[in-house]
Amino acid sequence: MAAINITNVSKIYAGGVEAVKSVSIDIADGEFIVLVGPSGCGKSTLLRMVAGLEAISKGTVEIGDRVINDVEPAERDIAMVFQNYALYPHMTVYNNLAYGLKNRGTPKAEIDARVAEAARMLEIEQYLTRKPRALSGGQRQRVAMGRAIVRKPAAFLFDEPLSNLDAKLRVSMRGEIKQLQKRLGTTSLYVTHDQLEAMTLADRLVVLNGGQIEQIGRPLDVYHTPASTFVASFIGSPAMNLLRGTREGTQLHFGSQVLDLGRPPAFPGPITVGIRAEDLRIARGGEQSLTLKVEYIEELGAQRLVHGTVDGKKLTASLSPEIGIGDTLSLSIAPERLHFFDADTGKRLAQPFDASATKRETAQTLEMAAG
Amino acid sequence: MHRTKLFDHVILMMGVFFMVGPLLVALMTSSHEAAEIHRNGLQILPGGHFIDTYTTVLTKQGGFTGKITGLRMMMNSLILGFGFAAGKIILSMLAAYALVYFRFRFATITFWMIFTTLLLPLEVRILPSYEVMNTLKLTNTYTGLIVPLLASATGTFYFRQFFKSIPDELLEAARIDGAGPFKFFIDVIVPLSKTMIAAIFIIMFVYGWNQYLWPTLMTTDESFFTLVRGIKQILLVWVGSNIPDYNEAFALAILAMVPPVMIVMIFQRWFIKGLTESDK
Numbered sequence: 001m002a003a004i005n006i007t008n009v010s011k012i013y014a015g016g017v018e019a020v021k022s023v024s025i026d027i028a029d030g031e032f033i034v035l036v037g038p039s040g041c042g043k044s045t046l047l048r049m050v051a052g053l054e055a056i057s058k059g060t061v062e063i064g065d066r067v068i069n070d071v072e073p074a075e076r077d078i079a080m081v082f083q084n085y086a087l088y089p090h091m092t093v094y095n096n097l098a099y100g101l102k103n104r105g106t107p108k109a110e111i112d113a114r115v116a117e118a119a120r121m122l123e124i125e126q127y128l129t130r131k132p133r134a135l136s137g138g139q140r141q142r143v144a145m146g147r148a149i150v151r152k153p154a155a156f157l158f159d160e161p162l163s164n165l166d167a168k169l170r171v172s173m174r175g176e177i178k179q180l181q182k183r184l185g186t187t188s189l190y191v192t193h194d195q196l197e198a199m200t201l202a203d204r205l206v207v208l209n210g211g212q213i214e215q216i217g218r219p220l221d222v223y224h225t226p227a228s229t230f231v232a233s234f235i236g237s238p239a240m241n242l243l244r245g246t247r248e249g250t251q252l253h254f255g256s257q258v259l260d261l262g263r264p265p266a267f268p269g270p271i272t273v274g275i276r277a278e279d280l281r282i283a284r285g286g287e288q289s290l291t292l293k294v295e296y297i298e299e300l301g302a303q304r305l306v307h308g309t310v311d312g313k314k315l316t317a318s319l320s321p322e323i324g325i326g327d328t329l330s331l332s333i334a335p336e337r338l339h340f341f342d343a344d345t346g347k348r349l350a351q352p353f354d355a356s357a358t359k360r361e362t363a364q365t366l367e368m369a370a371g
Numbered sequence: 372m373h374r375t376k377l378f379d380h381v382i383l384m385m386g387v388f389f390m391v392g393p394l395l396v397a398l399m400t401s402s403h404e405a406a407e408i409h410r411n412g413l414q415i416l417p418g419g420h421f422i423d424t425y426t427t428v429l430t431k432q433g434g435f436t437g438k439i440t441g442l443r444m445m446m447n448s449l450i451l452g453f454g455f456a457a458g459k460i461i462l463s464m465l466a467a468y469a470l471v472y473f474r475f476r477f478a479t480i481t482f483w484m485i486f487t488t489l490l491l492p493l494e495v496r497i498l499p500s501y502e503v504m505n506t507l508k509l510t511n512t513y514t515g516l517i518v519p520l521l522a523s524a525t526g527t528f529y530f531r532q533f534f535k536s537i538p539d540e541l542l543e544a545a546r547i548d549g550a551g552p553f554k555f556f557i558d559v560i561v562p563l564s565k566t567m568i569a570a571i572f573i574i575m576f577v578y579g580w581n582q583y584l585w586p587t588l589m590t591t592d593e594s595f596f597t598l599v600r601g602i603k604q605i606l607l608v609w610v611g612s613n614i615p616d617y618n619e620a621f622a623l624a625i626l627a628m629v630p631p632v633m634i635v636m637i638f639q640r641w642f643i644k645g646l647t648e649s650d651k
Contacts, residue, residue: 052547053546074547074548078547079547086544090565099548099558100547
């Protein structure tokens with residue numbers, strides 16, 4: 001168990017392609033960090049640099065106050081879980097778990113004890129004599145986790161470990177990974193492209209885009225105060241609606257439609273406005289509203305996603321399934337629920353309404369429940 | 372499901388007839404006396420001298436020096452076949468391992484240089500090879516018989532392709548598990564290559580067993596003669612009124628076929644087993 005400090009780490013491939021651009025993350029002891037981003041954002045490369053499977057072009061990685069840039073993967077005191085499990089196909093589950101320990105010259109009795117303990121924890125005791133091919137995907141993933149656990153490393157590295165599982169199994173394995181990590185208290189670095197996995201697992205999220213960090217923060221903070229339009233559209237399902245508009249006086253103009261904010265925005269001009277689908281509701285009479293031309297509806301049971309256009313721009317609203325829906329809807333939103341982003345850079349702007357107080361509160365209550 | 376019809380059986384039976392027929396004739400003919408074969412030609416029915424012919428072939432001391440027996444030749448052939456196959460597998464596995472898993476300059480060029488030698492059969496370099504062996508005083512030794520034939524582009528190529536199909540994550544997992552290059556090779560690569568080894572072994576054993584030109588060139592001492600050479604030797608006694616020992620030649624031919632057939636049958640089972648339940 002140790003802290004991991006990643007300082008100004010870059011990966012430059014031969015030919016000058018920069019896959020990771022000067023990334024710095026400080027990971028506390030026992031923390032669960034999730035690296036999330038679209039494919040090609042450099043998240044796996046970063047993880048593999050920490051693992052020692054890729055050379056670090058620039059910067060330093062420290063695990064427990066020891067710079068490990070030039071240390072062999074086996075000496076870094078880490079264990080890794082791969083997407084395709086990477087179990088040794090010709091070895092039994094027992095040997096798969098024991099292989100790393102054997103190579104380190106661990107006494108036989110201790111290997112037995114550790115394997116038994118890990119197998120009990122993961123409920124794979126009855127499979128110890130089987131070969132990986134006789135196991136299902138979920139069981140293989142457990143064995144892969146077991147291989148990491150028996151080593152008792154300073155850090156776990158997960159490279160999209162759940163991507164090869166079916167949806168239902170993924171959800172249950174997600175829960176198990178989270179519980180296991182809390183129980184063992186091992187520092188973990190987890191790579192995924194699935195924002196839902198990232199939200200549910202992380203103590204802190206690192207959103208990467210194009211090799212750079214877009215935002216680091218607790219899942220709910222990232223969700224409620226995305227630092228850029230990229231984060232806003234990546235985190236959360238359905239993705240946050242982003243509408244181009246202009247500010248005039250106290251009003252926001254979306255083409256022909258107007259929202260009166262009741263208070264002047266900082267300065268006039270073009271702006272990108274972010275609206276979460278669940279923040280929209282059916283307008284009561286006389287309220288400020290946007291008119292949504294309904295195109296199609298996704299029924300999800302607990303909620304109903306209404307897709308349509310506001311003045312030709314796509315918008316999705318999440319509404320209660322009980323309400324009848326016509327061809328057009330009047331939707332209102334509390335002004336403090338709006339997110340404002342720079343129209344050019346996509347960076348978050350100072351919010352004209354101080355709504356953070358209420359959000360912080362909910363975030364804290366949720367954290368207490370989780371912790 | 373395809374239902375086997377009469378026509379399918381006819382095709383299969385014709386296959387069996389053409390493949391096994393000549394062998395059967397050879398086997399039957401070998402159980403007759405040489406004089407009878409000389410008079411009546413090839414035989415289809417068994418004669419009465421099966422055991423004596425084969426005992427003679429295996430134990431009779433013959434050749435110019437009168438020391439070489441069939442058993443001895445069989446042993447020489449086995450040494451050549453096994454040494455050849457095992458050596459080729461070890462050498463080409465190591466070469467392929469280096470080519471696939473180690474990053475060194477000109478690896479691709481090296482590989483293609485090895486690969487292009489595929490196009491050159493042994494016969495092309497047989498004289499220089501002989502010259503080298505002669506200078507090294509390795510003629511009439513098993514080393515001289517086997518070593519020059521070991522460098523094999525075919526084996527290297529097959530193993531290279533196979534190693535490339537092993538997922539990289541396995542190597543990475545092994546590295547994190549603390550396995551160095553040698554341990555990874557022994558603990559992971561070799562067990563995974565079992566079926567590949569079986570396949571190459573079949574091919575190479577038969578290829579080595581059937582070598583004729585190279586052993587002929589390398590060995591003048593009769594105690595190093597192989598079976599394939601021995602058959603030829605029997606028919607060389609066509610001097611004066613001697614009738615060649617056709618029966619013994621056929622018996623030797625049959626004996627020369629047994630080991631390769633055994634090897635194919637034994638390893639094929641592994642080979643098929645590996646093919647049907649392989650997953651990496």
